[in-house]
Amino acid sequence: MKTLVAPSILAANFLRLGDDIEMVNKSQADLFHLDIMDGKFVPNITFGFDIISQIKKTAQKPLDVHLMIEQPERYLEAFKKAGADYLSVHYETCPHLHRTVQAIKDLGMKAGVVINPHNPVDLLTDIAKDADFFLLMSVNPGFGGQQFIFNTYSRIKKLKNIISDNGGKALIEVDGGVNTENAGLLAEAGADILVAGSSVFGADNPIETIAKLKVTK
Numbered sequence: 621m622k623t624l625v626a627p628s629i630l631a632a633n634f635l636r637l638g639d640d641i642e643m644v645n646k647s648q649a650d651l652f653h654l655d656i657m658d659g660k661f662v663p664n665i666t667f668g669f670d671i672i673s674q675i676k677k678t679a680q681k682p683l684d685v686h687l688m689i690e691q692p693e694r695y696l697e698a699f700k701k702a703g704a705d706y707l708s709v710h711y712e713t714c715p716h717l718h719r720t721v722q723a724i725k726d727l728g729m730k731a732g733v734v735i736n737p738h739n740p741v742d743l744l745t746d747i748a749k750d751a752d753f754f755l756l757m758s759v760n761p762g763f764g765g766q767q768f769i770f771n772t773y774s775r776i777k778k779l780k781n782i783i784s785d786n787g788g789k790a791l792i793e794v795d796g797g798v799n800t801e802n803a804g805l806l807a808e809a810g811a812d813i814l815v816a817g818s819s820v821f822g823a824d825n826p827i828e829t830i831a832k833l834k835v836t837k
Contacts, residue, residue, distance in 0.1 A: 624813040626651035631817030647830040651684040658689035669702040676703030708732030741779040748786035759796030768797025780810035
């Protein structure tokens, strides 16, 4: 089995977004990763429903939408309508996490739970059997191009054990500082989905880079 690759649209060139979407369509990528930021939970603002809807019109692969926003439960239906196929919410923003995860599933989307680098993955134990995937941030959320946090490898291994011990089948996604140099180590640790932004869209040959990120687990 090879890792799934989700190029992060935040790192694309928005002056030629259509071209970058078509590049991902033609590549071996498996998902489009879309980061949604509200300027409150993280110190940055990205894009909203209209842009997602436009991307959905031309994307030939599922949209993996990562909500870095406060009160995400208020907008689940709107993100489904805009075109989200995978929808992930932060552990840090959801006081009623089980309810939110179930609501995402009830809308027909894959439900993901994200956790920031400073929080121990043990916090995900009670939701381990319910989520479809977990997204481990390997940088502090808010901006692209940050340096990869090394202890992510041990966090992946620990989370994989937590999922298994609780009878879950969730995939593990990693976002932040992912590139062709650490992709193999991430897969070896147990990562299933690799989100890559700057390393893909900043590459001389993005299609070739995406192919190299699809490493055998």
